[in-house]
Amino acid sequence: MGTWGYGPFENDGAGDLLAALRAGDPDIDDYLAHVSEEYLEADDAQAAVALAEVVAVAHGLRPAPPQLDGFDAAAYTESLTPAQRARILTTLERAIADSDTSELHELWAENGPEDLEAWRAPILNRLESLRALS
Template sequence: MGTWGHGPFENDGAGDLLAALRDRHFDIDDFVQNTGDGCADYLEADDAQAAIALAEVVAVARGIVPAPPQLDGIDAAAYVASLTPDQHAWIRATLARAIADSDTSELHELWEESGPEDLEVWRAPIAARLQSLS
């Protein structure tokens, strides 16, 4: 794994997502197709990282959290306004998959391997974000 951190933008998957949003090359429909239906499929680490970052973009657009410097050059409000209700539901479902367990999420498995304290430091804010987006 390359960049690795507890925050929603402290990893390679998030960096790739932000670059695609900034360049207007991110297609959520392609992302949905590549990551599964939001319920049953195993979620790869990079995809989970991107989904977590995408949920944070939604939180910024809704005014739940202030925009961090990583979102410079991204119009979060305009992007989130372009999402359909189904896409919003998919983001929430994928966020839940990312933190569910190691059978569902590679990223959860990686954090679990680093120890229970690290797992909880990573997982708790994401669970709170999921709650705030529901």
């Protein structure tokens, strides 16, 4: 297992995504390629969490964390198609749904209910805020 933390950018999947965004290669379809499959792999779930955070920052719903210093979240978010935005929300929903749907949920659940809820609660709040934008 790689780097893990409660924050949206405190894992390897988000780090890879941020590196691609900074390099100007932000094809989210590469990061969310397996959304339609039955079981959501941890890397895809981590990318969805990070992408949702970028969108939340762009809309002023969240303060920009240090990981986004120098990155124009608003310009990136404006470049997303409606289908890509919907895909981010759909993947985010699946990431936190349950362990039968999401490897990331399963990994957090292995740490116990307190850790699972500490990870899941802020993501659920972010999801609700982003849904309100639609």
